[in-house]
Amino acid sequence: MPAADPITSPQNPRIKNLLRLQQKASERREQQLTIIEGHRELTIAHQAGIDIRSLFICSELAGDARQQELLATLGPQVEWFEVSKAVFERVAYREGSDGILALARPPQRRxxxxxxxxxxxxxxxxxxxxxxxxxxxxxxxxxxxxxxxxxxxxxxxxxxxxxxxxxxxxxxxxxxxxxxxxxxxxxxxxxxxxxxxxxxxxxxxxxxxxxxxxxxxxxxxxxxxxxxxxxxxxxxxxxxxxxxxxxxxxxxxxxxxxxxxxxxxxxx
CATH class of the missing domain: 3.40.1280.10 (SPOUT methyltransferase, trefoil knot domain)
Structure with a gap:
């Protein structure tokens, strides 16, 4: 489940890192992480076997039913972070976001x-x-x-x-x-x-x-x-x-x- 204390400041280190990962390919390469926004995209990634590391969720946008579904689907090994609506809107890169954003390790294919x-x-x-x-x-x-x-x-x-x-x-x-x-x-x-x-x-x-x-x-x-x-x-x-x-x-x-x-x- 999400951590007890929601993230309410855009200066939170995790939020600042999300923004770096969004904006810089060099950060994504160095950290070997990418950002997945949206319930549909995250579900497809999980079904494809992608390693989901952490989830940032805004309950106000996502709703309780979707949270429960993700908890059952992703399991306890994924870190969860509750994010306020104001902060989530800072890191969301699409209009009308559904309040779900994840960090994942992309496959290294050759x-x-x-x-x-x-x-x-x-x-x-x-x-x-x-x-x-x-x-x-x-x-x-x-x-x-x-x-x-x-x-x-x-x-x-x-x-x-x-x-x-x-x-x-x-x-x-x-x-x-x-x-x-x-x-x-x-x-x-x-x-x-x-x-x-x-x-x-x-x-x-x-x-x-x-x-x-x-x-x-x-x-x-x-x-x-x-x-x-x-x-x-x-x-x-x-x-x-x-x-x-x-x-x-x-x-x-x-x-x-x-x-x-x-x-x-x-x-x-």
């Missing part, structure tokens, strides 16, 4: 520890920099039961609290790894995975021309710049989603969903 089925379906993102885009892609990956999401040379922390929020916790349900471009390409080649670069180039062919029933990885670039020429040229094929209107491209998360569910359709 390419060489990924366990793949015989016929994997993967998503590779190059230099992703917007946590919201990463989160949206992870929701697609979860919905389609993608085997892993691999980020080449990321420009954002994979466990940025905003990525967790925008993924609704799917960062914990989909094996997600960061690595260098060269390591990812070598790893795909070693595992017989065909790589399809999504890029607006003269040689690109419509994605509907291809058979994605074998080991497949869709390789997606950034919103602003697309794929680097080095990564695009190293891929097995270049594909495009034909545009029928005035615009020439889609948001990266939407494009990823189109390609991913085409692969799912073919495989089913």
């Amino acid at each position: 390419l060489d520890t990924l366990k793949l089925p015989a016929n994997p379906l993967l998503l590779i993102l190059e230099a992703v920099e917007k946590p919201g885009n990463l989160g949206a892609v992870l929701r697609t990956a979860d919905a389609a039961k993608v085997d892993a999401v691999i980020v080449c040379d990321p420009r954002t922390d994979l466990y940025n609290p905003n990525a967790i929020r925008s993924s609704i916790g799917c960062i914990f349900t989909v094996p997600t790894v960061a690595s260098s471009r060269d390591e990812v390409l070598a790893w795909c080649a070693a595992h017989g995975i065909r790589t399809y670069a999504a890029a607006l180039t003269p040689e690109a062919r419509p994605y509907t021309d291809y058979d994605f029933r074998g080991p497949t990885a869709f390789v997606m670039g950034t919103e602003a710049d697309g794929l680097t020429p080095e990564l695009r040229q190293a891929c097995s094929d270049t594909i495009i989603i034909p545009m029928r209107g005035y615009i020439d491209s889609l948001n990266v998360s939407i494009a990823t969903a189109v390609l991913t569910f085409e692969a799912v359709r073919q495989r089913s």
